[in-house]
Amino acid sequence: MHQARMKLYERRRVRGMLKKLKTVFAWIGGVLLALFTYLLASRNKTKAEIEKTKQGLEKAQQKTNEANQEVEQAEQKIKEAQKQTDEEVEHAKDVEVPNDPAAVAGAFNDLLERIRGKSGSDKQQDCDGCSGRH
Amino acid sequence: MDVQDAIDLYRYIAQLEAENKALKDGLAREREATQNYINKTDELTQKYEEERLAWFELEKQMNIELQDQKVKTYKTSTIALILGGIIGAVVSD
Numbered sequence: 001m002h003q004a005r006m007k008l009y010e011r012r013r014v015r016g017m018l019k020k021l022k023t024v025f026a027w028i029g030g031v032l033l034a035l036f037t038y039l040l041a042s043r044n045k046t047k048a049e050i051e052k053t054k055q056g057l058e059k060a061q062q063k064t065n066e067a068n069q070e071v072e073q074a075e076q077k078i079k080e081a082q083k084q085t086d087e088e089v090e091h092a093k094d095v096e097v098p099n100d101p102a103a104v105a106g107a108f109n110d111l112l113e114r115i116r117g118k119s120g121s122d123k124q125q126d127c128d129g130c131s132g133r134h
Numbered sequence: 135m136d137v138q139d140a141i142d143l144y145r146y147i148a149q150l151e152a153e154n155k156a157l158k159d160g161l162a163r164e165r166e167a168t169q170n171y172i173n174k175t176d177e178l179t180q181k182y183e184e185e186r187l188a189w190f191e192l193e194k195q196m197n198i199e200l201q202d203q204k205v206k207t208y209k210t211s212t213i214a215l216i217l218g219g220i221i222g223a224v225v226s227d
Contacts, residue, residue, distance in 0.1 A: 024224050028217055035213060039206060053195045057188040064185045067178040074171040081167045085160025092152035097145040101137045104144055111147060 098104055135143075 021224060024220060028220070031213065031217070035210075039210075050192070050195045050199060053188070053192045057185070057192050060181070060185040060188040064178070064181040067174065067181040071171070071174045071178050074167065074174045078164065078167040078171055081160065081163040085156065085164065088156035088160060089153055092156045093149050095145065095148040095152050097141060097148060099141065101140075104137070104141050107144055107148075108140065111144070 098107060
């Protein structure tokens with residue numbers, strides 16, 4: 001009788017224990033699930049931001065490289081312009097001058113007219129026919 | 135002054151005129167090219183500044199992630215410790 005009672009008591013104790021264990025494991029499972037969900041969500045978020053920033057950086061680097069190339073091109077253009085000026089100044093000495101005295105006299109007259117016209121226009125506006133002789 | 139002197143003088147003047155014109159044209163071209171160069175250099179400086187800011191932002195993000203990882207590690211360790219304590223308590227009961 002006493003043994004049967006003890007057995008019953010033991011069974012109840014084991015059942016109670018198992019119930020407790022189930023509750024504890026359910027809690028652990030719930031907590032772990034919540035934790036993993038949180039970790040997964042936050043990790044993805046951080047990674048996405050880093051990737052986005054890296055993409056922004058790559059774009060910025062690309063733009064810098066393009067700007068660098070443009071500066072090099074601009075530098076090259078300056079050098080070309082300098083070279084062209086040197087060449088044009090050099091070729092400026094190859095002017096054709098007439099040998100005929102009458103043609104030379106005509107050229108001189110043109111030149112004088114131009115000079116007087118320029119100085120006249122500098123000194124006196126709307127002056128017609130005086131060739132700057134004021 | 136004879137005719138040859140006049141011819142030489144005219145040649146000299148014509149050469150000077152042509153040289154003057156070439157120099158003026160060249161100066162205008164070089165000025166334009168230099169202005170273009172200055173503009174491009176300004177743009178480059180701006181792009182470098184943007185790149186610097188992008189690097190700064192990346193550094194910031196990486197520091198945030200590092201900090202986040204640290205926090206996660208601490209959290210996991212704490213939770214594992216608490217769980218271990220609970221399980222140990224249940225088992226020893």
